[in-house]
Amino acid sequence: MADMLVNLLQLPPLDPLIDGMRQAGVVVRRAAPHEITRVRRFVEEHFSTVWADEISVGYANKPVSVFLAIREGEVIGFSAYECTRRGFFGPTGVAGHARGKGVGLALLVASLHGLAQMGYAYGIIGGVGPAEFYTRAVGATLIPDSTPGIYADPLSDAGPPSSAKPSR
Numbered sequence: 001m002a003d004m005l006v007n008l009l010q011l012p013p014l015d016p017l018i019d020g021m022r023q024a025g026v027v028v029r030r031a032a033p034h035e036i037t038r039v040r041r042f043v044e045e046h047f048s049t050v051w052a053d054e055i056s057v058g059y060a061n062k063p064v065s066v067f068l069a070i071r072e073g074e075v076i077g078f079s080a081y082e083c084t085r086r087g088f089f090g091p092t093g094v095a096g097h098a099r100g101k102g103v104g105l106a107l108l109v110a111s112l113h114g115l116a117q118m119g120y121a122y123g124i125i126g127g128v129g130p131a132e133f134y135t136r137a138v139g140a141t142l143i144p145d146s147t148p149g150i151y152a153d154p155l156s157d158a159g160p161p162s163s164a165k166p167s168r
């Protein structure tokens with residue numbers, strides 16, 4: 001559950017990823033407050049209540065700091081930033097059946113551009129699971145001595161995101 005650092009000054013361009021997704025029938029766009037219940041249901045069903053709680057903060061930001069991936073009107077993935085701490089990316093997740101098709105990458109890059117637009121030069125990916133995904137996608141590097149980071153001393157009944165399934 002280490003944190004990772006991302007250089008936001010060297011992000012891949014977002015438009016080609018969004019266009020590619022659209023050609024594959026997937027819309028990647030910013031979430032909106034009127035969808036909170038639907039999205040929360042998706043996150044709880046596929047991931048955890050903890051992650052649904054974390055991204056709920058993003059709906060209070062303006063612009064909303066949550067991105068969705070949508071296929072045929074249904075949520076298939078999400079990413080969020082500036083929720084758990086300032087300058088943090090996460091959580092993010094793609095439904096099992098939709099993985100391995102570039103959806104997670106598009107959601108990641110969309111949110112990281114959101115952080116960059118806020119003025120951050122570097123972003124932090126909090127409590128990562130698949131570190132290799134972040135390194136390959138955006139050159140993220142592990143931050144030394146970053147465990148347990150912000151998820152120390154969890155409540156016993158809820159637990160940190162690391163206890164969510166799957167973990168991150």
Ligand SMILES: CC(C)(COP(=O)(O)OP(=O)(O)OC[C@H]1O[C@@H](n2cnc3c(N)ncnc32)[C@H](O)[C@@H]1OP(=O)(O)O)[C@@H](O)C(=O)NCCC(=O)NCCS
Nearest residue numbers: 092093094099100101102103104105128129130132133168
């Ligand atoms: C991690 C996750 C969001 C990736 O979504 P995805 O849509 O499958 O990812 P993509 O298809 O966009 O993959 C982009 C690249 O990352 C690689 N990749 C994807 N998941 C990976 C993983 N877990 N470990 C290593 N590499 C991974 C892909 O092979 C691909 O590489 P390529 O471009 O060289 O082929 C998804 O697997 C997921 O929801 N996992 C469970 C929740 C989770 O762990 N979230 C992260 C919290 S920190």
